[in-house]
Amino acid sequence: MIRVMLRSLLVRKLRLLLSTSAIVLGVAFVAGSLTLTDTLGRVFEDLFVKVNAQTDLEVRGQVAIDGATGPTVLRKPVPAALLPAITALPGVRAATGDVSSYAQVLRSDGAAYETGGAPSSGINYDGNPATSPMSLRQGRAPAGSGEVALDVTTAQKAGLHVGERITLLLASGRQEALLTGTFGLGDSDNLGGASIVAFEQRTAERLLGRPGEYDTVRIAAADGVSVPDLQQRLTQQMPDTVEIATGAQIAAESATAVKSGLGFFSTLLLAFAGVALFVGAFLIFNTFSILVAQRQRELAVLRALGASRTQVTSSVLAEAIVVGLVASGIGIGLGLLVALGLRELVGTFGATLPTGPLVVSPRTVLLSLVVGVLITVVAALLPAHRASAVRPVEAMRGAAPGQASTGLATVVGVLLLLPGLGLLVVGAGGRLPLLAAGCVLTVLAVAALAPLLSTSAARLLGAPLTHRVPGRLGRLNAMRNPRRTATTATALMIGLAMVSAVSVVGASAKASFGSDIPAALGADLVLQLPGEQGIPVAVARELAALPEVAHADGLHLGQAKVGSSLTNVTTLPGPAIGRSMVLEQVSGDVTALAPGRMLVDQDEASRQALQVGSQATVQLPRSEPRSYLVVGTYRANLLASKYLLDSSAASGFATAEDTVLLLSARPGVSAAALRESVEAVTAALPSAQLRNRQELADSATSQIDTAMAFLNVLLLLSVAIAVLGIVNTLALSVIDRTRELGLLRAIGLSRGQTRRMITSEAVIVAVFGALLGIALGIGFGIALQQGLQDQGITALAIPLGRLTLFIAAAAVTGVVAAVLPARRAAKLNVLAAVATT
Amino acid sequence: MTTTGPAARSLELAKTYGSGDTTVHALAGVTVAFDTGAFTAIMGPSGSGKSTLMNVMAGLDTATGGECWIGDTPLSAMKDKDLTALRRDEIGFIFQQFNLLPTLNARENITLPMDIAGRTPDPVWLAQIVAAVGLGDRLDHRPDAMSGGQQQRVAVARALLAKPAIVFADEPTGNIDSRAGAEVLGLLRRCVSELGQTVVMVTHDPVAASYADRVVFLADGRLVDEIVNPTAESVLDEIKLLEGVPA
Numbered sequence A: 001m002i003r004v005m006l007r008s009l010l011v012r013k014l015r016l017l018l019s020t021s022a023i024v025l026g027v028a029f030v031a032g033s034l035t036l037t038d039t040l041g042r043v044f045e046d047l048f049v050k051v052n053a054q055t056d057l058e059v060r061g062q063v064a065i066d067g068a069t070g071p072t073v074l075r076k077p078v079p080a081a082l083l084p085a086i087t088a089l090p091g092v093r094a095a096t097g098d099v100s101s102y103a104q105v106l107r108s109d110g111a112a113y114e115t116g117g118a119p120s121s122g123i124n125y126d127g128n129p130a131t132s133p134m135s136l137r138q139g140r141a142p143a144g145s146g147e148v149a150l151d152v153t154t155a156q157k158a159g160l161h162v163g164e165r166i167t168l169l170l171a172s173g174r175q176e177a178l179l180t181g182t183f184g185l186g187d188s189d190n191l192g193g194a195s196i197v198a199f200e201q202r203t204a205e206r207l208l209g210r211p212g213e214y215d216t217v218r219i220a221a222a223d224g225v226s227v228p229d230l231q232q233r234l235t236q237q238m239p240d241t242v243e244i245a246t247g248a249q250i251a252a253e254s255a256t257a258v259k260s261g262l263g264f265f266s267t268l269l270l271a272f273a274g275v276a277l278f279v280g281a282f283l284i285f286n287t288f289s290i291l292v293a294q295r296q297r298e299l300a301v302l303r304a305l306g307a308s309r310t311q312v313t314s315s316v317l318a319e320a321i322v323v324g325l326v327a328s329g330i331g332i333g334l335g336l337l338v339a340l341g342l343r344e345l346v347g348t349f350g351a352t353l354p355t356g357p358l359v360v361s362p363r364t365v366l367l368s369l370v371v372g373v374l375i376t377v378v379a380a381l382l383p384a385h386r387a388s389a390v391r392p393v394e395a396m397r398g399a400a401p402g403q404a405s406t407g408l409a410t411v412v413g414v415l416l417l418l419p420g421l422g423l424l425v426v427g428a429g430g431r432l433p434l435l436a437a438g439c440v441l442t443v444l445a446v447a448a449l450a451p452l453l454s455t456s457a458a459r460l461l462g463a464p465l466t467h468r469v470p471g472r473l474g475r476l477n478a479m480r481n482p483r484r485t486a487t488t489a490t491a492l493m494i495g496l497a498m499v500s501a502v503s504v505v506g507a508s509a510k511a512s513f514g515s516d517i518p519a520a521l522g523a524d525l526v527l528q529l530p531g532e533q534g535i536p537v538a539v540a541r542e543l544a545a546l547p548e549v550a551h552a553d554g555l556h557l558g559q560a561k562v563g564s565s566l567t568n569v570t571t572l573p574g575p576a577i578g579r580s581m582v583l584e585q586v587s588g589d590v591t592a593l594a595p596g597r598m599l600v601d602q603d604e605a606s607r608q609a610l611q612v613g614s615q616a617t618v619q620l621p622r623s624e625p626r627s628y629l630v631v632g633t634y635r636a637n638l639l640a641s642k643y644l645l646d647s648s649a650a651s652g653f654a655t656a657e658d659t660v661l662l663l664s665a666r667p668g669v670s671a672a673a674l675r676e677s678v679e680a681v682t683a684a685l686p687s688a689q690l691r692n693r694q695e696l697a698d699s700a701t702s703q704i705d706t707a708m709a710f711l712n713v714l715l716l717l718s719v720a721i722a723v724l725g726i727v728n729t730l731a732l733s734v735i736d737r738t739r740e741l742g743l744l745r746a747i748g749l750s751r752g753q754t755r756r757m758i759t760s761e762a763v764i765v766a767v768f769g770a771l772l773g774i775a776l777g778i779g780f781g782i783a784l785q786q787g788l789q790d791q792g793i794t795a796l797a798i799p800l801g802r803l804t805l806f807i808a809a810a811a812v813t814g815v816v817a818a819v820l821p822a823r824r825a826a827k828l829n830v831l832a833a834v835a836t837t
Numbered sequence B: 001m002t003t004t005g006p007a008a009r010s011l012e013l014a015k016t017y018g019s020g021d022t023t024v025h026a027l028a029g030v031t032v033a034f035d036t037g038a039f040t041a042i043m044g045p046s047g048s049g050k051s052t053l054m055n056v057m058a059g060l061d062t063a064t065g066g067e068c069w070i071g072d073t074p075l076s077a078m079k080d081k082d083l084t085a086l087r088r089d090e091i092g093f094i095f096q097q098f099n100l101l102p103t104l105n106a107r108e109n110i111t112l113p114m115d116i117a118g119r120t121p122d123p124v125w126l127a128q129i130v131a132a133v134g135l136g137d138r139l140d141h142r143p144d145a146m147s148g149g150q151q152q153r154v155a156v157a158r159a160l161l162a163k164p165a166i167v168f169a170d171e172p173t174g175n176i177d178s179r180a181g182a183e184v185l186g187l188l189r190r191c192v193s194e195l196g197q198t199v200v201m202v203t204h205d206p207v208a209a210s211y212a213d214r215v216v217f218l219a220d221g222r223l224v225d226e227i228v229n230p231t232a233e234s235v236l237d238e239i240k241l242l243e244g245v246p247a
């Protein structure tokens, strides 16, 4: 039996190639996602090990906010007074106190050096080889107060040369310095895309640190001293406000932090790979169904010759396993390219990912193989079962196999549809996991029910084509095998449902932000720095003093613990409410914000059982827990976080600088005049983002556009697989109908007409799939918009123009998908075709 | 196209398959003419080149030597596009099996070549043909609901509808029983006698050949003999005679 199966596989090489392509692409996506994540993880891991290699031990403050966990958590500073004690301790060879803060490098042309989201930091230059992670590459270490060194990559990319004077922007303002040298970290030139400026120790402490405080103290143990011993001794001698960690511990913590960040990225990619594989499964199902139907006679002969049903089933499944293995193998190879492609893709959407040799782990290979083979086999189960149902007597008849009934599928479809819709409705209330489950069930239900629709749909959709014979024949062909048409269309439906849902959510988000942001902003201009960097206090003060500026209200966004939950809070001056930030009051009095009082987003308030008059305990990183009185609640606001505190609380944040500055003009000052004078000041901050209401709304909507574009690119693969499905089904149908095509050609159907006939069928199938997908996508999109209301997506917008465009695109896709099968059909040798049995 | 000359003819028509040792001369110089308004049968042993001759003359296949004409139109220089148009407009086909499109009903199958050409069939002529075919109430049925004989009669009607210059039929009764075969042959005969259609038919059956006005005999790719106004007996005698002749 196996030999028979292998023989038939080889004979059908072309068909095999087409049907495997779906699995190949899906598996490539899986393998590529895993490989990219592993590679990035390894790059960071290596980096952190390198950076911490010189550090035997580190003294660091306790976690600033009780209960906060994770390696990137905000910590209390280390008192500088501890350093002499640490250095004097026996067994300590050297110890360095570290400080760091925001430091933006200006390029040689005066523009800000962009890091693509990575930090721009200033640190102290550690010249002690015992503790320093830095290795000087060029020039010399910074020595005086007017000198700095840069990491190699930043110096290169910013076009700055050793010996030149360069300009920096620090939290305290603009700073000129002499670039004395460049350094690497271990043997890498850069730390994950960040720009690092290093100052001489004392200068760094003065410019970047707070007096009497270090971020951490790094310690090198003396030769022959056991690090764990030293760690223990230090722990005993140091006060309780600090803790002692080993370099290896810190490297591991940092790597874990990055990896958990990557984990989200990886999950996102794998989710899209899953969609692609899901679509691929439909394609495999269809291919095996058609192959089994074509081999009806052959299978019947096998049965007549004594093969058992089990043997027939297993021969088909064995075929599926071979197909799955081959496809997964190719897919894994292709996955390496996908990994590179994804890295580029993420790059084009703004984030810089570090490069490094690709890491293909055994887990990636194994998982990809298992997933690929499993999907193929599962998709082939039903066709295999049908193959075994062929009766031996059919070997004697040439009759076309009867259509299997769609009864069972209908029952399954209805049974899935009801809970699917139910979950959608429940999920739309805000429970997104239920919503996702509802989407999956609904898609499966519609897939099972689609054969019921496909004949009428093809009749209807094909109607405009019937004034010509090729169109009429194509329409009939689309109608003749409801299940084949339905499965092919369903594959396209899935991709388009996702794309449409993304479109609806995106359009709704744009509509919401586009109207809510201007409404929430009372001020005329908003000033921000990239990455929620603090605005230098000097700049803020200068702006407030401008004659054109009536108010300059500073917002400070940061982490805090409210009650028992970690969250973001915003501080602002009480009078700013109403004039700079407009709040929609729900209860209490939102204008009553004052020291010791707080305002709460109404949704959050009901979640936390807070109301006007209740007290809530808030702990900020640098202050003790304190009780605040809730004086008002407001409807979710895109400029504010869930809690608003008075500016007097801002001293509890780790940094002194505000993150947002809301500027309003004095009466009689024109928008242009205000802007002009503000820009004269912010010119000192080349990366400053100064926006009016409209620009703020636009920047939010353009971010949505970017996110949508990214998702759509990932979804494109699923659509591509579905298109391959159309190609595959058509190609198989052409083989199926060889005699018929020969006959048509013999009685005068021209090559062009033959091509148009196949194309018509493809267009009908594609548009059918698109309509199903768009209908589902609108439904899913509405449910998602409802579910995301408390994330600020309050308005529903259905981008009809865009969705209509999708239908047109689907029709074009059909035309493209038909090119090869149509050419093949048109090229058929008439005589050979007619002679085919 | 002249109405007086033959509907189709060939001159030293040759068709060679393969090369070197495996060369097969399916047609080794056949000169033949099929008269307008006549029913001609082609007979000969299996592999003698009957189908090849028909296919080449009907523009389904190309010759490797010689020339053939439909009416006055030589085929050897024609491109696929023109051949397709010629087939559509001037030639009718009846195949041994799988003659009809399964997605169309009988009436739609009959009018298909006209539809392809974008022409409307003459309703009087259509009614006449449908009547001759004698399908009556089965015209709205799909092929899978008809017997082999009925399907073949629909195929004959389809071949006739466009009033082609010539109808080619390759063993049209090869796949159906003798009673159904007789109905099809009777129909073809009437088409020639009553409607003036030209028909060329390949057959193995002396009885089928006896419906024709003339039988030509092929052997080893050559025309070897012919009988005018054949009967089943005279055809059978000729076959026996040819079998006695060494190849």
Ligand SMILES: Nc1ncnc2c1ncn2[C@@H]1O[C@H](COP(=O)(O)OP(=O)(O)OP(=O)(O)O)[C@@H](O)[C@H]1O
Binding pocket: B017, B018, B024, B025, B026, B044, B045, B046, B047, B048, B049, B050, B051, B052, B053
């Ligand atoms: N495509 C081909 N390639 C090679 N040889 C061919 C091809 N088609 C036909 N032949 C050969 O040409 C010769 C004539 O074939 P043809 O089909 O015309 O015979 P026929 O008289 O119709 O036979 P039958 O009565 O069996 O249908 C045969 O020897 C056949 O093997």
Ligand SMILES: [Mg+2]
Binding pocket: B050, B051, B052
């Ligand atoms: Mg033959």
